[in-house]
Amino acid sequence: MSIEFENPKPIVQMQTMLQSVAENMMRPASREFDECEHSIPWDYVEFMHTAMKAVGGGGGLAPVDDRTNVSTDVKRPPIGYQKLAAQIEMLAWGDVGFYLITPGGGLGAAAVQAAGSPEQKAKFLARFNEDKPTYAAMCMTEAGAGSDTSAIRTRAVLDESTKEWIINGEKIFVTGGDKSFTEYEKLGKGFIVVWASIDPTAGRSGMRAFVVESGTKGVSIVKLEHKLGIRASDTAVISLVDARVPYDNVLGSPTVETNTKGFKGAMATFDATRPLVAASGIGVARAALEFLKEKLKENGVEIRYGLPRNKLTSVERDVIDMDIQLRSAWLMVLKAVWMADNKKPNALESSMSKVRAGDIVTRITQKAVEIMGPLGYSREFLLEKWFRDAKITDIYEGTGQINRLVVARQILGYTGAELR
């Protein structure tokens, strides 16, 4: 091992390619799909699906090992997660709302990856490489259970006579819920992963994730939310009334044991995806910072790197601080995904990268709007949109506070009961 900071060539190539997608396909349409919430940029969706199929990536949140022969090609360390993070960062730099509707399994497939059996993976994940763009979503949050996921009320009961699970409950804030569940002609058949309890007296150990196929009877999209930002991405409320799901669609053991494996399945998903969420936020912040620097330059404001702090103007200090924040946050993401690639446990690093990104992407975009004055506040430019888009980074997949809790418990050696 060693300490190195050379961006691997395959990643550089991928970034160059995606940058042109971002510039030509995403940025020109950004404003339109921000203003027409819930309409779908089909050009982007279909292009990305074709492009990703061509390079063999299922387009989900699961890394692709692109070493030609994994067993003999041992000299090249795996960089699947690093590539994924870089890909997400670049797409989010283009438009994070678009990135969120990039076809693929998203968080739904990530849950299957983390908690499913080999048979389940084969059965549920193959669809993302087929002809039509296809989606999956993850349904954890409920009106009465957000950060406190153990409070979910959705119930799954086994019908012994038909060997089916019967699910009842209502899920909110499901990213991509509509595209994953509603049957669109242009889309393949997707699924949602629904978290429910098979034994409410068992607390977290009673929690299981169920794959619910699109079109399942008793399941309906109740509404799509109107949001501050990421408006190209649909956020659905989904109700389940006596929805019947095949027995084999439960991820993990179908019976309650005294451990918390089911819940740990969800947490394993988050360890893997938190740095990726951080990466998406960082893409937005980079867009904002680059825009800010460009506009300052146009207006003859030069940033004098290298001067002592007390000789800099306030704007120079702000921009330099933003540079530091952005780069350091990105390095934290890189370290977390590098650990994932190298099979090192990274729960601490994952949550730290999310804490850091949540903080700095909001700060950078908010500061950039301030510095740009009326230009920052105007919808003539995308800066105000990036400000709105960035904020979600500190909220979903564990709020900044919840990730601080995770970090604190790890460094202090505390359980959830010792530090609430």
Added chain:
Amino acid sequence: MYSFEPNEEQQMLIDAMGKYAVNDLRPAAHDAEESRELPKKLIGKGWELGLLQASTPEAYGGFGDRSAVTGALAIEEMAFGDLAGALAVMTPSLFATPILLAGTEAQKQEYLPKIVGGNWSPYTAALIEFNFDFDPNALKTSAKLSDGTYVLNGEKAFVPFAKDAEAIIVYADLDGVTQGFIVPKNSAGLTISAEREKLMGLNALPMYRVKLEDVRLPAENRLGGEAGHDFELILASMRVASASAAVGVAKASFEYAKQYAKERDAFGVKIAQKQAIAFMLAEMITEIESMRLMVWEAAWKLDNGKDDSAIAAYLANTGAADMAMMVTDRGVQILGGHGYIREHPVEMFLRNGRGFAMLVGLAIV
């Protein structure tokens, strides 16, 4: 490739430095600060761990090549023990490393074997000046070429071990750019203050004012000889060193506060069980880790001659100085009133933490 793990050799050095920091530097830190004196033996022991020796090629009496990454790793470890002690151990590098980086063959031959081959000996450098707007790239101390000799005038501040120094690299403005000059002890016109500097922190490190009044130096005493040298590289190496020391001091404060928070009771629980404390600790470690990566990247860029290494070093240094301020402040806060008492080290960490914003030039990788 990206990779975030020290290699085997670096790990051995880190382990050795870490042991020295915890077993030797830290236990001595409090008394050294109070008595304004570092035991000679303590410095000698750190010197023998051989960071500079391992960074100097065999041709000049050492046994390795300089690596800014390795230097940064070692400095962080030592600064975790005690900043003043760490800076004292590394003072000879202030003289030797610039020569290694930018010196002429003759300069290397003359000084390096002497320095790395022997015991710790006071060779040092003078960069800082006593002005609020001190800027390493716009020095008030000047060098003028006249009849083949350089004439230096000005005053330097915070020069470690200047009183006993065999020779000092003095940085001065030469026609608008900063250049180093080798000033041997007893040079005519060179005056070292009788009094030591008295600063908010770093009291164990003996530092002096150095006055230069028409100090005349032969042309070959210019660092890099007639052609001079690239000061940017030296400044960047100083910034990386300062930044890694900042990470070490911050980590010292964090670890101490964390331990304390797990033991201190209030309202029936440990204070670490309160989110107000736990979240501060979570933010501290997050900032420390993020700045450590900035430092590593800047060091790696220096080692690999990347175009943007000077900016990377500047950003790492600026960010790490802010981070050290934030973390060491919270270190005191977490101990409450006890943090304000000099029996606990966190108040010293806080005083040291403030220094990083203005004290580039006291260490180099």
